Amino acid sequence: MAAKYDVVVVGSGNAGLSAAVSCVVQGKKTLLIEKHNLPGGVASSFSRGRFEFDPSVHEICDVGAGDDLGHVGLIMEKNGIDVDWVTVPDCYRCISKYSDGTPMDVTIPAGREAYIDAIEKYVPGSREPLEKFFDLIYEIRLAKVYMFDGTPNDPKYMQKHFPNTLKTCGYDSLSVMKALKIPQKAIDIIGVYWPYLGVPLDEVNFFHFGNMIDMYVTRRAVVPHHTSHEITMTFMNRFYELGGEAWFNCRAEEFLFDGDKICGVRTSMGDVECDQVLANINPHIIYANMMPKELVPEREKKLYAARKNNLSTRFSMIYFALNKSCEELGLTDYCVFFAGTADSRKEYENLKSIDNDYNILISYNNIIPDASPEGTCVISFTKLFSDGKDWSEMTAEEYYKAKDKMIEKCIEDVKKNLNIDITPYIEEVEVATPMTFARYLGTPEGTPYGFEVKSWDGVIARMTDIEADFNIKGLRHIGAGSFFGDGYSSTWINGDMTAGLACADLEEGGK
Ligand SMILES: Cc1cc2nc3c(=O)[nH]c(=O)nc-3n(C[C@H](O)[C@H](O)[C@H](O)COP(=O)(O)OP(=O)(O)OC[C@H]3O[C@@H](n4cnc5c(N)ncnc54)[C@H](O)[C@@H]3O)c2cc1C
Structure with missing residues (x-):
């Protein structure tokens, strides 16, 4: 074994970058390894002729601005990441057919009032239920901040402050919007964003969908001025500035264990010793190819089987x-x-x-x-x-x-x-x-979205059982295939939160 690190982060996708920076901010000796010659995963850019293209970004949510920073904005601020963002003024134009087969051509601006005004214009009678809808998703925003702030949740506090969140969070998005008496045509317009979560409205949990609408509509989306490669390089520069080490063209082949606890990573550039690994790799690949079968917990085997046909x-x-x-x-x-x-x-x-x-x-x-x-x-x-x-x-x-x-x-x-x-x-x-x-x-079938956030496997269900997801000592998977699902924002949050868990384990002398 060559050097010893506190943490090895495998893969420099959005989750890997966020996790790596979070670890060095917390003072941990961190190595980031990436099989490609460039960091970022899909957060990158490529050139053809005199043009530079972004491989993936449409819109990024939950950044916020000024004194209304979103979860992502707060993480970036905490970790010293400063990107040149451009705000997207309109949510979208959609040319389609409403559910009843009639033609649809709508242009929907961002911002609560403008959004409601526009939908009211296309579907008269929507305003009142839409106001209730926005009140509800604002409550969900506050509930989310409370639930994910790292302190234990008090059910009584939640009942008092977030009653409608608790009432609706067990239901699919279509049922909740119908219960709010939003006209079907307005539901069709709101639902245009469903592919960003990859699961249709009658299946995707309302907490997750409603929160996405809040982030895109109320808080507005942003894009990087200079392609997503700019974001990636901002993370990398910060990582280097705080003493992080990165190896490119370096593939993690296998995770190494001392008994049932991780002790290192076998890479194409040699073995590396460490106490914690954060793997920006889909868990299917980790369990099937990268660790001893006898150490894969029974729960993960069952989850693997259940998710086999649920790639997003x-x-x-x-x-x-x-x-x-x-x-x-x-x-x-x-x-x-x-x-x-x-x-x-x-x-x-x-x-x-x-x-x-x-x-x-x-x-x-x-x-x-x-x-x-x-x-x-x-x-x-x-x-x-x-x-x-x-x-x-x-x-x-x-x-x-x-x-x-x-x-x-x-x-x-x-x-x-x-x-x-x-x-x-x-x-x-x-x-x-x-x-x-x-x-x-290197994702299964090329999905950048991980697993479908279906009703039985939604983000809430995953979040309430995070520690159960990480039951291999010292090894945690991060990225779109982990608990927070797909998207730039979700994977940054997931990387940062999981790095927090790994660093806490290190403080306690290793799990
Ligand atoms: C076309 C497209 C458009 C999208 N548009 C948007 C959008 O507008 N807004 C939005 O929020 N989201 C969007 N997404 C989704 C979002 O980009 C992804 O969900 C997110 O970036 C996935 O990040 P990740 O952390 O899972 O890492 P990934 O991007 O999957 O990166 C994983 C990294 O790990 C490396 N790696 C894998 N295995 C190994 C190994 N064994 N050893 C070393 N390195 C390894 C890979 O080379 C890669 O760099 C889009 C995705 C695509 C493809």
């Missing part, structure tokens, strides 16, 4: 650089959802086919004018899949055809829905599929 959403991204500005093209929105239907259950079923109609257009220059050289723009399309098997079963020829088909579909979506032909202006185009993400991130 997989993505394809189609990136275009156009040699005309958004203004010249008439692309006025930042984010446009093209969905076959606003019925989330039906759409979730449609997403099982790789030929599904679902697509999200992001036009970066509309909020970041210098996202590309003057007179040009960069746009991306995100296609979602709720099943991953088609991709792994394709021949090489079928794979290239599928990529070409997605490019054509994006061009067609913009032509059909926005009446804009981008074809003559395409200077660069690139496609990432679930196979690309599997290769770069």
Whole structure:
């Protein structure tokens, strides 16, 4: 064994970066190892010709500003991370069909009052139930702060201060919105964000969904000015500044144990000794490939079996650089959802086919004018899949055809829905599929979302049982496959909280 560290963080995705910085802020000797030659996982950037593309970001939530910092904003402040954020003014435009089959084309601004006004305009009679909805999700915000502040929860305090949160947190989002008497068309509009959690409204827990709406609508979304690589480098610089050590092109192969307690990591660059490991790796991979089978707890084996078919959403991204500005093209929105239907259950079923109609257009220059050289723009399309098997079963020829088909579909979506032909202006185009993400991130079937937050496996259920999730001494998994689910914000929070648990164990002399 070479050197000895307090903590080894394996993988520098969002959770790994957040965990690594949190450990050095707490004074721990920390090594970060990353199999790729760059940090960040999907929080990165890549270049084609004269353009730089963000591989993933649409919008990031829970940052906040000024004296209304969100959970993420507070973590960043505590850990000395200062990113140049740009606020996203509108939530989205959505071109789809309401659940009753009638056409839908709505543009919804951020901010509670503007959001309610807009929905009232599209669906008269929504205002009153929407006010109640926003009161409820504000209460959930306060309940969340109380529940996750690291001190024990007092049920009596919760009953007194968060009665409606307790009443609704056991229910799915559709049932709660119906109970609030929100008209179905307004539910369809609110539900546009469902794919950000990957589970349809009749299945995703209201606490989780309502809180996401609060964060995106009330607190507003942000994006980094200079791609998500900027965020990653801000974390890395802070990590180095506080004495952290990082090895790139270094793959963790196996976790090493002394009895039933972790004692190190076998890497492609040699063995490393440590007291704690935070692994930014999907737990399926850890248990199946990276540790002795006899040390995998029975509970984890059962969870593995239950989650086997519950991997969350997989993505394809189609990136275009156009040699005309958004203004010249008439692309006025930042984010446009093209969905076959606003019925989330039906759409979730449609997403099982790789030929599904679902697509999200992001036009970066509309909020970041210098996202590309003057007179040009960069746009991306995100296609979602709720099943991953088609991709792994394709021949090489079928794979290239599928990529070409997605490019054509994006061009067609913009032509059909926005009446804009981008074809003559395409200077660069690139496609990432679930196979690309599997290769770069090492996640099962390329999912960047971990496991579906279904009713039996929601964030609340996971959070109330955190210690049970971490029952291998000294080894904790972090990232989208861990307790807080997917997303930039969730994985930063998850990394920071889990680093706190590991550091507390170190203080107590190791678990
Ligand atoms: C196309 C797309 C669009 C998205 N848009 C948004 C959005 O707009 N807003 C939002 O909030 N979220 C978005 N997400 C989701 C979000 O990006 C992810 O949920 C989150 O970044 C996952 O972070 P993670 O910590 O799980 O790490 P990952 O990104 O999965 O990174 C894991 C890291 O660990 C490394 N690693 C793995 N195995 C090993 C090993 N054995 N040894 C060493 N290193 C290893 C990998 O190389 C990688 O760098 C998007 C995702 C995608 C793919």
